[in-house]
Each structure stands twice: as structure tokens, then as C-alpha cells.
Amino acid sequence: MSPSAVSRSGPNRSAEPGAVAEDPSDSSASPFGKGGGGLGVRLRGVRGLWRPYPVEYKRGQKKRGNFDRVQLCAQALCLEEMLTVCIADGALFYGRTRRREIVTFDHALRDETERLATRMHTLHREGRTPVVPYDSKRCDRCSLIGRCIPKTTGAAPSVEKYIRLALAG
Numbered sequence: 001m002s003p004s005a006v007s008r009s010g011p012n013r014s015a016e017p018g019a020v021a022e023d024p025s026d027s028s029a030s031p032f033g034k035g036g037g038g039l040g041v042r043l044r045g046v047r048g049l050w051r052p053y054p055v056e057y058k059r060g061q062k063k064r065g066n067f068d069r070v071q072l073c074a075q076a077l078c079l080e081e082m083l084t085v086c087i088a089d090g091a092l093f094y095g096r097t098r099r100r101e102i103v104t105f106d107h108a109l110r111d112e113t114e115r116l117a118t119r120m121h122t123l124h125r126e127g128r129t130p131v132v133p134y135d136s137k138r139c140d141r142c143s144l145i146g147r148c149i150p151k152t153t154g155a156a157p158s159v160e161k162y163i164r165l166a167l168a169g
Contacts, residue, residue, distance in 0.1 A: 041083050052079045054090035060141070061096045066112065068092050069103050073113040076105050 040049030054075045058068060069092070076087040092101045103109070123130060134150040142148070 041085060052076075052083060052085060052087055054079060054087065055093060056090070057093050057095065059095045061094050062092075062099070062101065066109075069109060070113050070116060072103050073105050073109050074117065077110070077113060077117075 040051045042048075043050055054072055056068065056072045056075065062068070072090050072092055076090055079085070080087055087105060089102055089104045092103060093099070094101070129148075132148060132150045139145055139148075139150050
């Protein structure tokens with residue numbers, strides 16, 4: 001898991017990613033804490049308020065699916081719950097292309113992330129591991145290959161396919 005970045009807040013510096021106005025009476029301040037909570041998070045030993053801004057660093061390049069955005073959104077949802085703040089966006093940084101993608105945590109992405117998290121919890125509670133077919137291009141570079149072991153647990157060949165291959169050979 002990559003570290004989440006935070007940006008220091010300061011007076012009238014809200015254009016900076018992660019920045020929050022320090023003075024709650026400032027009319028330009030925009031509260032983003034849940035339930036009308038605070039303007040940011042206080043960090044021990046540091047003056048001012050900070051706003052969490054999750055950044056996920058990826059070695060490769062942008063993928064076709066929504067996988068990376070869902071992972072980043074899940075990190076933001078965890079930070080929101082732990083710190084009692086709302087996080088509007090974060091960033092994905094791709095090492096191969098040296099490009100950053102800003103990801104807005106809109107309702108659709110939050111709903112997809114929560115739906116997938118619910119599915120994962122159901123599988124865990126039932127003691128089931130999802131069947132994932134082995135794909136060397138993706139699997140060999142995945143940090144979870146040791147846990148997933150797709151070569152062993154991947155989709156089992158069907159009896160029909162086995163018989164067809166046995167009769168053909």
C-alpha cells in the first residue's frame with residue numbers, strides 16, 4: 001500500500017491541493033468535515049490544519065479498467081472514516097509514463113467501491129476465494145500473487161474441454 005500524502009494548510013492558500021483555510025471564521029473557508037465537522041485534521045506537533053490527499057503510486061501505466069481508481073477511492077473512504085473528514089479527490093501517479101491522474105471521488109465511484117468492498121466482505125465471511133483465471137501479463141506483476149495463487153486456484157478446466165482435448169489428441 002502506498003503512503004497517503006497530506007498538504008499543509010495555511011491562510012488563504014486553498015488553491016493548493018490539500019490546503020485548507022486555517023481560520024474557521026474566514027468566509028472563504030469551506031468546511032468538508034462530516035456532519036459540519038472541522039476544516040481539516042490537526043497533526044501532533046505541527047501547527048495548522050491538514051487535509052488528507054491520497055496518492056497511489058503505480059509502477060506501470062494507466063490501465064483500461066477502473067481498478068486503480070477503485071483502490072484509491074477505498075483508501076480515501078478509510079481515511080474519511082478514521083479522520084472524520086470528507087475527501088473530494090486524490091491522485092494516481094504512473095511511474096512508466098511519469099503522469100499523474102487526478103481522481104474525483106464522485107457518487108458513482110464511491111458506490112462501485114462500496115459495492116466491491118461489500119462483495120469482498122461476503123466472500124471472506126463465507127471463507128471463499130474468488131476463482132481468478134491466471135493471466136501472466138497481469139498476475140506476475142501483482143503484489144498479491146502469493147496470496148491469490150491463480151495458477152493453483154484459477155478456473156478449473158471443464159470436463160467437457162478435457163474430453164474434447166483427449167479425443168482430439
